Amino acid sequence: MLAAIDDAFNHESSLLGRFLTTTAHFMLYAVGAATLARIPFYLGIDHWTVRLAQFVAALLMLIGGLHIIHTRMCARCIADVPIDASARAEKERRVLRLNHALATKRGVGTYLGLIVAAVLANEVFGLPRVVYLPVDAAVVALTYSAWLHHRVRPWCPHCRPWDNGEGIRESSPDPVVKATR
Ligand SMILES: [Zn+2]
Ligand SMILES: [Zn+2]
Known part of the structure; x- marks a missing residue:
């Protein structure tokens, strides 16, 4: 598959x-x-x-x-890939952090928990549909962070220290060299 x-x-x-x-x-x-x-x-x-x-x-x-x-x-x-990729990765390091956090078992569990809670609240307890807002927010955050991470991965500050073998191992390009290109 x-x-x-x-x-x-x-x-x-x-x-x-x-x-x-x-x-x-x-x-x-x-x-x-x-x-x-x-x-x-x-x-x-x-x-x-x-x-x-x-x-x-x-x-x-x-x-x-x-x-x-x-x-x-x-x-x-x-x-x-943004021209200022290294600066962007630094500026949005929290978004990238989120992407790493969501890729863990706990992240997936939290996400599934949000869905179950929202469905229960709405379908079983009859609460208004606003209870789905956290799920929607999580989807938007997940999609944007994954999109950004894919493009600035070589500069991601969170990939380096805990590299699990999938990430890129060589150090990120020098920002000065990048900027003068
Ligand atoms: Zn592509
Ligand atoms: Zn990363």
Whole structure:
């Protein structure tokens, strides 16, 4: 299963591979669209178009997430690396920290706990839909932090000390060299 996903995401020559790569880069737009689609949901509107928009946005975020996990930096990802990547990584180190925290068992557990709590509160105890807000906030934070982390990974201050073998081992490029490029 994993090998099949890996394969699909790394075949730029196949139609599916190109489709996945292209779609994956809509990830941040998908988060924006998903957030907008939540407004009618919170207002209690259950029209099928709202559900469809939510479904499409969730699918795009999933493809974007799998692209990050399974693809080596593709040309478009490299093009998205900010020019001031090291400064950006430093400035947004808390976002990157969050990405590391969410990737742990405790992070996943917290996320699942939020979902269960929200569903229970809404469906069983009849509380208003606002109880889903923490879940939505977690999804936005997770998606943005994963997107950012993928692009500034060589400069991520949290990858280096606790490198688990997957991260890049060589030290980050000198910021001065980078800036004069
Ligand atoms: Zn990419
Ligand atoms: Zn990192």
